[in-house]
Amino acid sequence: MVLNGPPPSMNTQTQCRTMASTEKQFDVSKLGGHGASRIDDVVAVELPLSIRITSGDVSKSMGITMRTPGRDRELALGFLYSEGLISEFSEVSEIKTSTDSIEIICRSIDHEILNDYNRISTITSSCGICGKDSISNMLHTHGPKLKNGPQISMNSIETSVNDLRKRQPLFNSTGGSHASAVATKNGDIVHLEEDVGRHNALDKLVGHLLSNKQLPADELMLIVSGRASFELVHKAIRAGFTVLIAVGAPSSLAVEMAREHGLTLVGFAKKESLTIYSSPSRVSIS
Incomplete structure (x- = not known):
């Protein structure tokens, strides 16, 4: 929720108004070949x-x-799952939320993992896992060994990527968000999440799957709208994506971790072209 305050003074250089909880409109200056407006x-x-x-x-x-x-x-459920602090939705007994905070109350918790967990106090939208206080802590992935997973075609990948672009209302309005989606092996997107942070979008997606008892997601493809960072590969492996x-x-580091765990990592996915960086046997041309 965005807090509404008194309207800005008329001599304020840049005025704004709140639209929805995910968007905000500003009065701005635009310069171009036709001058300023x-x-x-x-x-x-x-x-x-x-x-x-708790x-x-x-x-x-x-x-x-x-x-x-x-x-x-x-977001919170996916984040805690990705960090290995919870493994099933049944471990959660209550969720308390407010405008700017959320508390996940668990029936039980792995206290060893919790005691080893340390982050800096603020995680920016551009960095999720970079708050870890040690390299060894950061590189440890909690989760089962990846399964064989589905066999997919280039056509399925192209279909899912094209559909991804059409299903991003926040990006279409602002040009300032990332998306994470799950699709079937035929390329049909079944769920999508958006956020200003790429790791947040994926945490929201994983939290949705966790809540609906769809993890591990070994029979689904994970599609992300931007680059494949180490943190996204880390979260994908934890959620069981292949x-x-x-x-x-x-x-x-994303490529190295994908190869270590047997995750098929595809980059630069676009029409009639893609690059496979690890485990290419799951992808066919036709």
């Missing part, structure tokens, strides 16, 4: 969310993440 521009909302996990007498803050408001429940399709490029 004043227009209304819509941007994606970014606000802090404090996440806390079990019995033990309660720990997981820090503050910068996110697009909405689907906070799924195929990760990225519209953009992967990082070196």
